[in-house]
Amino acid sequence: ETIVVQELANRMAERAADVVKSLMKMGLMVSMNEPIDADTAELVIEEFGHKAVRVSDSDVEQVIDKVQDADEDLVPRPPIVTIMGHVDHGKTSLLDAIRKTSVVSGEAGGITQHIGAYQVTTDSGAVLTFLDTPGHAAFTSMRARGAQVTDIVVLVVAADDAVMPQTVEAIAHARAAKVPMIVAINKCDKPSANPQKVRTGLLQHEVVVEQMGGEVLDVEVSALTGKGLDLLLESIALQAEILDLRANPKRAAAGAVIEAKLDVGRGPVATVLIEHGTLRKGDIFVVGAQWGKVRALINDKGQRVDEAGPSVPVEVLGLNGTPEAGDVLNVVETEAQAREIADYRDQVIRDKRAAAGAATTMEQLMAKAKADKNVSELPILVKADVQGSAEAIIQAMEKIGNEEVRVRVLHSGVGAITESDVSLAEASGAPVIGFNVRANAPARAAANQKGVEIRYYSVIYDLVDDVKAAASGLLKNEI
Ligand code: GDP
Numbered sequence: 001e002t003i004v005v006q007e008l009a010n011r012m013a014e015r016a017a018d019v020v021k022s023l024m025k026m027g028l029m030v031s032m033n034e035p036i037d038a039d040t041a042e043l044v045i046e047e048f049g050h051k052a053v054r055v056s057d058s059d060v061e062q063v064i065d066k067v068q069d070a071d072e073d074l075v076p077r078p079p080i081v082t083i084m085g086h087v088d089h090g091k092t093s094l095l096d097a098i099r100k101t102s103v104v105s106g107e108a109g110g111i112t113q114h115i116g117a118y119q120v121t122t123d124s125g126a127v128l129t130f131l132d133t134p135g136h137a138a139f140t141s142m143r144a145r146g147a148q149v150t151d152i153v154v155l156v157v158a159a160d161d162a163v164m165p166q167t168v169e170a171i172a173h174a175r176a177a178k179v180p181m182i183v184a185i186n187k188c189d190k191p192s193a194n195p196q197k198v199r200t201g202l203l204q205h206e207v208v209v210e211q212m213g214g215e216v217l218d219v220e221v222s223a224l225t226g227k228g229l230d231l232l233l234e235s236i237a238l239q240a241e242i243l244d245l246r247a248n249p250k251r252a253a254a255g256a257v258i259e260a261k262l263d264v265g266r267g268p269v270a271t272v273l274i275e276h277g278t279l280r281k282g283d284i285f286v287v288g289a290q291w292g293k294v295r296a297l298i299n300d301k302g303q304r305v306d307e308a309g310p311s312v313p314v315e316v317l318g319l320n321g322t323p324e325a326g327d328v329l330n331v332v333e334t335e336a337q338a339r340e341i342a343d344y345r346d347q348v349i350r351d352k353r354a355a356a357g358a359a360t361t362m363e364q365l366m367a368k369a370k371a372d373k374n375v376s377e378l379p380i381l382v383k384a385d386v387q388g389s390a391e392a393i394i395q396a397m398e399k400i401g402n403e404e405v406r407v408r409v410l411h412s413g414v415g416a417i418t419e420s421d422v423s424l425a426e427a428s429g430a431p432v433i434g435f436n437v438r439a440n441a442p443a444r445a446a447a448n449q450k451g452v453e454i455r456y457y458s459v460i461y462d463l464v465d466d467v468k469a470a471a472s473g474l475l476k477n478e479i
Contacts, residue, residue, distance in 0.1 A: 002035035003347070011343070012050050022047050069248040069276070077247040077310035078119065078127040079240035080149055080273065083134045083184075084170035085156030090186040091134030093223035094156055098130060101229055116259035116271040117313035118300040123230060126237035129273070129311045131258065136166075136173045136420070138258075142326045143177060143427040144450075147256035149273050152239055153181045154232070155207075159193035159220070163201035169420055171205050172411035176379075176428050180243070182217045182235055183209055189222040247310035252331040253277035257287060258313065260323050268292075268319040272308075272329050279314065279331065280307040284338050288327030289346040291338035292319035378405065378470060379430035381421055382412040383437050389460070390414060393435060396464050407467055417454060422446040431455055433463060 005023070009016040009032070016032040022044055023030055030036060036044075083091045099118055119129050131138070131150065142149055153174040157167055174181050183202065185195045199209050199218065208214025217235045221228035254277055260270040270287065272279070279285075283294045295318030297305050308314040316329070320342075323329075332338050380397065384390035390412045397407045410428055411421070417432055417439035423446065425432045431453040432439070439447065439454050447454050457463040 002037050003041050004035050005030060005032045007347070008036070008041055008044065012045060012048055014048055019044060019048075069251070073248040073250055074246035075249060075310075077245050078129045078312075079151040079236065079243065079245055080117075080129045080131065080311055081152045081154055081236055082131045082139050082150040083154045083156060084136050084139065084173065085134075086158070086161070086164035086166040086170075089156045089158040089161065089164075089167070090223045091156050094154075094184065094186060094221070095130060095132060095134060097223040097226055097229060098233070101226070101233070113298075113300060113302040115298070115300050115313060115315050117273055119312070120233065122233040122237050124234060124237065126234075126240070127311075128233060128236055128240070129313060131273075133258070136170055137423065138325070139173060139177075140423045140427040142256065142258070144326070144423070147326045147328060148177060149256045149258065149275075150177065150179050151243060151245055152236055153177075153179050154184050154236065155181050156184045156186050157198045157202070158187045159185045159195045159198055160187050160190045162197060163205065166420075168205055168413065169411075169424070171207060173424060173427075176410050176424060180216075180239060181207065182219070182232070182239055183207070184232055185218060185220045186223055188220045189225045189227065195220050245311075247276040249276070249278045249309040251277040253279035253283065253285070253308075253329070254331070255279065255329045257323050257325055257327045257329060259325060260327075262322050266317055268322040270316050270319060270323050270327075270329070271313055272316050273313045274308050274310050276310055277331065278307050278309045279316070279329075283331045284333070284335055285316075285329050285331045286338045286341045286345075287319065287329040288323040289342050289349055290319055290321040290323045290327075291335075291342040292316075293335070294318050377408050378467065379408045379410050379428045380467070381410050381425045381430050381432045383417045383421060383432065383434050384412070384414060385436035387414055389435050392460060393433070393463065396460055397467065400464065400468055416440045417443045419443045419446045422450060422452050422454075425452045426450045433457065435460075435463070 005019050006016045009019045020030065020032055023036065026043065028036070028040065083095055085091050098120060101120060114132060116133065117129055117131050119127055121127050139150060153170070155167065155170055155174070157163060185198050187193055188195060199212050202209060203212060207216055209216045209218035211218060217239060219228055219232045219235050221232050253274055255272040255274040257270045258273050260268065263269045279294065279297065281294050281297060285292060285294065294316055297308055298315040299305050300313055305314065332341070382390055382393050384393060394409050394412055397409055400407045410430055411424055416437050417434050419442045421432055422443050434454060434456045436458050438456065
């Protein structure tokens, strides 16, 4: 734990030159751009007559309300739904059509605003929350930041097309996140529509829909004519009921940022999807490395509201800076706490940036997997030149490990390693294995930037040996 002299001076509102002088008196020759350790910093702080307050991850944890909810406080909450699927299969059209159904049914006046998510009420009265950004890029980047804000994935497949590469990716993303899927077979208004072909296509990826004797709900729809949309919404509501989603509205609010921007007139604005608790006007909060006090809350209909409960998306005004999508908002008690945590996180982010470039190795990933309590699992992503080798690798990987360590193949496919593979790997902390294939240029750039490890192999034995070594390293550390 260190702090740069200049930063320490800023926090004490003293001149950096004076801090350097005081350090010199202590026999330490450092410039204002150099870091000093926490103990030294504490001495300096006392020297200047201030009180040292050290913030660490555990302090942050303490300030943020992490109490276990009592069962009787948990009430049902709407499901949060993300629409995924191949490009041009109708994700955007479907989101628009669903949004319109709520406008048509005259729900709560107001014109729907784009704030990143919206809510609709089904005919039977169930409320559903839809994330307004289709596709898995947003989904994975949120997950990579630790915010899991999807309860149900609607997989859109066009009935006049077939299961396509991004359909398969979406399936992998939903599985990696352990989120149930509902299949919307879209464009059923087209004469060339062949829903059955979609169902058999999905079978090849082990998605067995109801009509094929499986458990995945599937609905034939048309975003164009609106046919089947009611049924789709009711199916989502049904799936949500099975999931029995609950949250405690009576505690300090927590939520995830799904969009944030700097608005010319209103200042920094973030759309937050509330996870638990109720966010109210006047609440003091910390969100990522920013903090604020709720000045106004605006719902998806553009109306000002006094509070927002679980699964409700709201625009939050009153931030002191713009957070990032995926940042978590937590209500805290005092402004001082909020400020302190935000400062601390800001420092952590800067330290991380400084340390970036150091690529993550398979060993580090294993260590991380171990740190994530009770998960002694090495997730990996496999891309191979032909289906046969991909399958051979999966079989070999499944044989590695015992009760304590397991290798989990998150996704496997044929062809070059792409940017999408890298983002899925990042979200799950997995390395990407290329078997007789390489990563394309955007994928390499993304891997470098995100610190995702890509390993190339042409002999399965070598791959098995490396993974075994990583796994046994984990075992040894365990003892
Ligand atoms: P996205 O890339 O998955 O978001 O797909 P879009 O929503 O942009 O749709 C791609 C194209 O398919 C557009 O030209 C839409 O008008 C068209 N489309 C979407 N849904 C339907 C549908 O149900 N029926 C028909 N006939 N066309 C559709």
